[in-house]
Amino acid sequence: MIRAWLLPASLTLVGLLGGGSRAADGSPLTGLFVLVAFLLLAFVNSPLLFPRSLTHAEALRRSAADGRPVVYWRPGCAYCMRLRTRLGSRAHRAHWVNIWRDPEAAAAVRAANDGNETVPTVLVISPDGAETVMTNPSPAQVEQAFAT
Template sequence: MVRVWILPAAFVACGVLVAAPLLLHGSPGAAVPPLVAFVLVAWLNSPLLFPRSVGSAEARRRSATDGRPVVYWRPGCTYCMRLRIRLGRRAGRLHWVNIWRDPDGAAVVRAANGGDETVPTVVVAGRPHVNPDPGWVRAHLSPSE
């Protein structure tokens, strides 16, 4: 749980370190933009950007029921952020598994990627696809969704 917040906390700390000297020298207007930028980058690298994660077993069960893809991801992954952002509101229609919180999910990803934890790994109809194009993932959501 703590591991997923290390990178966002580091970005916030860097923002504070950049803004503090500017504040101490009487330049609050100059301190705000870098602090806001670092907080934004921290948010982009946090689990808050992603829909709520479920366990791997639960995601597979739900996928078998509703046919929606399962996305295995981890915080701080640039490609996972790209997929999440490009899916927009449709991202909530997929089942997301944070491999840093779910050892079974990490095992599924390693099995699909020859021992590597390469994410995002999207499982559609039982077949894993590593770092697929977001348009391809959108195409695998049912039209009624």
């Protein structure tokens, strides 16, 4: 859990120090801009941007019941953020699993990606039980999985 917040906390601290330094030098507007920019970066890199993370077992159970895809992600991953932001409000149609919170999910991602923890990895379970794994898919591919 601490690992997920390390980058956002560091960015917030840098923003506070940089913004405070600029304000102390007589440029409060620049200081405010620096602070806001780093706070925005901290938010984008935090787990707050993503839907509530489930465990691997819970996501598989829910996916089997409702047919929604399972998206494995980790905080700070630029490709995960790209996928999440490009999906917008449709991102809640998937079950999101943070691989840093769930060792079982990290193992599943490694098994699907030749031992690498490459995220985002999307698992789609069809009604007949067949599994399709997509590594770093485009938002269009994930949206197509929503439709099936």
